[in-house]
Amino acid sequence: MKRFSIVSAVVALGAMVVTALPAQAAEPGLTSKEIKLGISTPLTGAAALSYGKIPGAMKAYFDHINANGGVYGRKIKLVVRDDKYLPTLAATQTTNLVLKDGVFALVAALGTATHSKAYAAASLATKKVPDLFVNTGFSGFGNRTKYPTTFTVLPSYAMEAKIISKFVKDKFPGQAVALVAQDDEFGVDGVNGFAAGSLTLASKTLYPQSSMTDARAKALVTGLSAIPGKPVVILFGTTDVTALIFKAAESLSLTNKFTWIAGSVGGDSNTLLALGVKPTTIDGVVAASFFPDAKDTTDEYVAEFAKINAKYNPGVSFDNIVLQGMNSAMLTVQALRAAGKNLTRAGLIKSIENKGSKFASAALVPLNYSATSHIGYNGYWMGQLNSKGELKPYGGTLSVVTTDSTTGPITPSTFKRLSIPKNGIPTNS
Amino acid sequence: MKNIKSHKALAALVVTALVTTMAVAIPSAANATTTCAKASFKSSGKSVSYQKCTGTDWQGAKYEIRMPSKFNGMMYLYSHGIRGNHNMPKVPVIRPNGYVVDMAPEVAPGRTAADQETIARALLKQGYAVAGSGVSTQGWSVPEAVNANLQLIVEARSQFPNIEKVVSWGDSLGGHISQSLSEKYDVIDAVANLHMAGSADSQYTYANDFLWMFKTFFDPTIKGNGYSAGSAGYMEYMGDISKVLTAFGTIQAAIAADPLAPKWPASSTVPAALQAIPVRSAVLLIGLLAGVPVQSMTYDASSGPAGPLETSFGLAISPALGVFENAFTALALALIGNYDAEVRCGGTIFDNTATDYAARLGDNGDVYAAGLSGKTATAGMLAYLNKLNPAAPRVKGTPAALNCIKNEQANYTGAITIPTITISQTADQVTPAGFIQKFKELYASNVEAGTAKPGNLLNIWNKPPDTYTKFDSAGKPITPALPTTGTSHFMYTNSDLLIIAKMLASAGKTGKLPSVATAKAAFKKNPNIFIDPDYKPELMFADR
Numbered sequence: 001m002k003r004f005s006i007v008s009a010v011v012a013l014g015a016m017v018v019t020a021l022p023a024q025a026a027e028p029g030l031t032s033k034e035i036k037l038g039i040s041t042p043l044t045g046a047a048a049l050s051y052g053k054i055p056g057a058m059k060a061y062f063d064h065i066n067a068n069g070g071v072y073g074r075k076i077k078l079v080v081r082d083d084k085y086l087p088t089l090a091a092t093q094t095t096n097l098v099l100k101d102g103v104f105a106l107v108a109a110l111g112t113a114t115h116s117k118a119y120a121a122a123s124l125a126t127k128k129v130p131d132l133f134v135n136t137g138f139s140g141f142g143n144r145t146k147y148p149t150t151f152t153v154l155p156s157y158a159m160e161a162k163i164i165s166k167f168v169k170d171k172f173p174g175q176a177v178a179l180v181a182q183d184d185e186f187g188v189d190g191v192n193g194f195a196a197g198s199l200t201l202a203s204k205t206l207y208p209q210s211s212m213t214d215a216r217a218k219a220l221v222t223g224l225s226a227i228p229g230k231p232v233v234i235l236f237g238t239t240d241v242t243a244l245i246f247k248a249a250e251s252l253s254l255t256n257k258f259t260w261i262a263g264s265v266g267g268d269s270n271t272l273l274a275l276g277v278k279p280t281t282i283d284g285v286v287a288a289s290f291f292p293d294a295k296d297t298t299d300e301y302v303a304e305f306a307k308i309n310a311k312y313n314p315g316v317s318f319d320n321i322v323l324q325g326m327n328s329a330m331l332t333v334q335a336l337r338a339a340g341k342n343l344t345r346a347g348l349i350k351s352i353e354n355k356g357s358k359f360a361s362a363a364l365v366p367l368n369y370s371a372t373s374h375i376g377y378n379g380y381w382m383g384q385l386n387s388k389g390e391l392k393p394y395g396g397t398l399s400v401v402t403t404d405s406t407t408g409p410i411t412p413s414t415f416k417r418l419s420i421p422k423n424g425i426p427t428n429s
Numbered sequence: 430m431k432n433i434k435s436h437k438a439l440a441a442l443v444v445t446a447l448v449t450t451m452a453v454a455i456p457s458a459a460n461a462t463t464t465c466a467k468a469s470f471k472s473s474g475k476s477v478s479y480q481k482c483t484g485t486d487w488q489g490a491k492y493e494i495r496m497p498s499k500f501n502g503m504m505y506l507y508s509h510g511i512r513g514n515h516n517m518p519k520v521p522v523i524r525p526n527g528y529v530v531d532m533a534p535e536v537a538p539g540r541t542a543a544d545q546e547t548i549a550r551a552l553l554k555q556g557y558a559v560a561g562s563g564v565s566t567q568g569w570s571v572p573e574a575v576n577a578n579l580q581l582i583v584e585a586r587s588q589f590p591n592i593e594k595v596v597s598w599g600d601s602l603g604g605h606i607s608q609s610l611s612e613k614y615d616v617i618d619a620v621a622n623l624h625m626a627g628s629a630d631s632q633y634t635y636a637n638d639f640l641w642m643f644k645t646f647f648d649p650t651i652k653g654n655g656y657s658a659g660s661a662g663y664m665e666y667m668g669d670i671s672k673v674l675t676a677f678g679t680i681q682a683a684i685a686a687d688p689l690a691p692k693w694p695a696s697s698t699v700p701a702a703l704q705a706i707p708v709r710s711a712v713l714l715i716g717l718l719a720g721v722p723v724q725s726m727t728y729d730a731s732s733g734p735a736g737p738l739e740t741s742f743g744l745a746i747s748p749a750l751g752v753f754e755n756a757f758t759a760l761a762l763a764l765i766g767n768y769d770a771e772v773r774c775g776g777t778i779f780d781n782t783a784t785d786y787a788a789r790l791g792d793n794g795d796v797y798a799a800g801l802s803g804k805t806a807t808a809g810m811l812a813y814l815n816k817l818n819p820a821a822p823r824v825k826g827t828p829a830a831l832n833c834i835k836n837e838q839a840n841y842t843g844a845i846t847i848p849t850i851t852i853s854q855t856a857d858q859v860t861p862a863g864f865i866q867k868f869k870e871l872y873a874s875n876v877e878a879g880t881a882k883p884g885n886l887l888n889i890w891n892k893p894p895d896t897y898t899k900f901d902s903a904g905k906p907i908t909p910a911l912p913t914t915g916t917s918h919f920m921y922t923n924s925d926l927l928i929i930a931k932m933l934a935s936a937g938k939t940g941k942l943p944s945v946a947t948a949k950a951a952f953k954k955n956p957n958i959f960i961d962p963d964y965k966p967e968l969m970f971a972d973r
Contacts (some may be wrong), residue, residue: 211799
């Protein structure tokens with residue numbers, strides 16, 4: 001009888017232990033020692049020149065965190081798959097991350113066409129896979145019915161277009177404005193934003209992605225040069241097209257004919273220089289940003305991230321893309337911490353909804369996460385590139401503004417950025 | 430089921446079936462006439478002997494039964510895929526050797542006749558019987574095939590009373606037949622459907638949507654539907670084949686000459702503004718609007734030749750070429766199938782007078798914006814397809830024929846009561862993956878309604894490799910000798926078929942499906958097979 005009691009007690013204790021185990025035991029990609037995350041992004045192909053550094057930057061930051069105890073003792077493992085910025089391959093690779101690699105969550109996927117296809121193909125909604133900090137400004141990802149697990153990080157293209165519209169009207173009154181935009185959801189989001197910003201366009205050119213060539217760029221620039229005066233030309237496309245147009249203007253000796261404004265997607269100075277654009281051409285180009293400039297080493301985030309990059313990502317120069325990758329990695333770590341020790345996919349999503357707007361971040365604009373919004377940043381500042389590729393506040397004074405993706409006003413930001421956590425290691429909960 | 434112990438119930442079913450069929454068909458023979466002969470083959474040095482029985486049922490369907498001498502009590506019943514129901518002279522590409530309607534039975538699946546024999550012998554060696562019916566008519570012959578299979582089971586049991594279990598499998602339309610049989614009659618113990626066809630309405634809508642848009646863009650003189658009666662209709666049908674082949678070949682040559690900006694065929698009458706759009710974008714658009722997969726045997730919708738075109742080829746050109754390669758089959762199915770179906774149902778079986786093609790594009794307009802040459806070009810092409818455009822007249826179906834194709838083809842309903850396995854390609858252009866999604870939804874509805882048992886459906890998927898397009902040194906894509914796995918309407922390997930056969934036998938014996946883990950383990954050597962209950966391919970448009 002006594003023995004029976006002991007056995008019963010052991011069984012009962014065992015049952016209690018089993019009951020007490022957190023639900024995480026059944027969560028894919030999660031063990032007591034590791035959190036497996038996945039990223040589908042271009043490592044090769046045309047877009048890799050700009051964005052290929054993102055996974056390396058994120059991995060470097062995670063290595064830094066892992067070397068300092070991980071997240072509640074769990075090390076972060078980042079599985080990287082190359083999608084070449086192609087929708088069908090992105091769908092394949094995202095499915096592979098979920099089914100073959102068994103990741104707990106996806107992070108920092110890149111692109112609109114790519115990720116919208118991948119999201120459906122990999123059944124991310126059905127599987128409730130957290131889809132964190134997607135690098136796109138497409139406002140459609142804000143549809144929480146369609147993308148319930150997605151959190152975007154960039155301000156929407158519509159916000160950017162509205163802010164540029166106001167900037168142009170304020171700074172260049174009377175100058176004709178020409179818009180050159182990609183003829184897809186990215187460009188159309190922008191076109192709608194320019195319309196919402198009541199910007200009058202003297203010319204609007206929409207071109208399909210991948211269709212711009214040297215000859216077409218020259219024809220475009222030649223056509224725009226017929227606009228009297230010094231027109232403002234807004235380039236709302238990818239960096240490779242911005243480079244083609246700049247080089248066309250160089251060959252036609254028309255760079256100074258225009259006031260150039262490059263949208264955030266197509267205005268990365270390092271990539272433009274790497275693609276052969278002359279430093280003198282980018283000198284003076286107006287661009288929008290929500291980050292500090294990666295060359296501004298007086299910025300505490302830039303300084304800390306650069307230090308981490310030097311240690312864990314050797315041989316890779318620190319630039320705006322690396323900054324963006326590290327920042328997304330730091331947001332990820334804060335989200336994981338905020339979800340607590342008993343980590344679950346559902347808990348991770350809730351943690352961002354409930355606490356994401358308070359995460360420390362390098363950006364100079366606020367994060368917008370809440371139970372009703374999965375859109376990240378919501379503002380920009382306008383700057384001007386110099387010949388070294390540094391983006392300096394336009395007119396010498398930093399002016400950050402915020403807005404929404406529809407018809408809301410553009411207002412000066414009162415946002416005060418949080419200091420970077422000590423040694424870049426979040427301690428939030 | 431429940432091997433047929435309840436002979437009375439079966440007899441009642443058979444009588445019902447016979448009476449039903451008698452009412453609509455004239456029997457070609459009063460009774461089945463079965464002739465058996467001994468046969469054998471060598472396997473691993475051992476002789477496997479069996480009886481080969483052939484005959485013709487009262488409807489005129491030829492059948493074959495092979496019964497091993499060491500029989501284990503289970504018979505595999507196989508249903509072949511669709512065959513043309515009308516003879517055809519030699520037609521390049523489609524029927525280079527001509528075609529005479531084939532009525533022969535097949536007893537096992539396989540890529541070739543030799544593979545079919547390999548599968549049949551592998552099963553015989555294990556002690557299973559195999560059987561199949563040629564069916565009394567071809568084309569979309571589900572009602573006739575279901576009855577022929579029922580007759581075959583009765584005849585097999587009559588000849589071999591020791592048959593305890595019958596499992597059913599079928600390929601393509603044969604999968605549909607197999608499924609319908611298992612739902613309609615309680616004579617099957619487990620079923621496996623290989624790239625199973627959708628409903629007649631959905632299959633023909635798919636093919637006809639593509640054909641209508643193809644003719645509207647590229648050659649409006651193609652008739653496509655509403656063929657005349659008799660030999661005049663046959664001549665119209667043959668004329669259409671010639672026109673489609675000409676337009677198809679012209680587009681193919683244009684793409685080969687200039688993949689970036691291929692020209693439209695001279696037979697097109699669309700305005701010059703639309704013809705300024707690369708014709709590949711028009712092909713991609715109509716493929717997306719019909720539901721044609723963008724991945725084909727050659728094109729993975731991602732890879733490009735090394736060099737400056739690498740990304741843009743994968744992004745903007747490859748998906749269109751994938752659709753184009755796949756579309757040929759859709760066109761052939763539409764032409765051959767339509768003619769057969771119109772004769773069968775007595776009128777035009779397709780009606781797109783109310784179809785809003787523009788609304789179908791959805792997210793694909795964003796995902797494939799580059800391939801479609803941008804939103805502006807897409808809007809222009811969609812406007813041309815609009816029902817208000819007099820240059821793009823819609824097809825008006827014949828009410829009785831529409832009813833025939835929608836409601837009189839013995840479609841499966843998803844009322845599954847026995848273990849049921851499907852295996853399908855994710856990029857199948859003949860029976861696209863969406864048909865299986867519809868089947869899953871039908872099953873779920875039946876479970877909810879209490880007319881199907883839960884846990885009785887296992888969906889297995891075969892996907893293409895991550896990337897697979899190969900290019901020669903000049904950057905030209907290389908068409909593989911064999912279709913790429915996961916694409917095309919290509920039969921599975923013998924190895925995969927035998928795994929399915931093993932699962933089917935187990936399910937037939939136990940009345941239970943293998944677990945997902947067991948099924949995954951069975952296919953662990955094939956990296957392209959996956960089982961994911963959450964995988965949800967897009968429904969075909971007629972099924973939405």
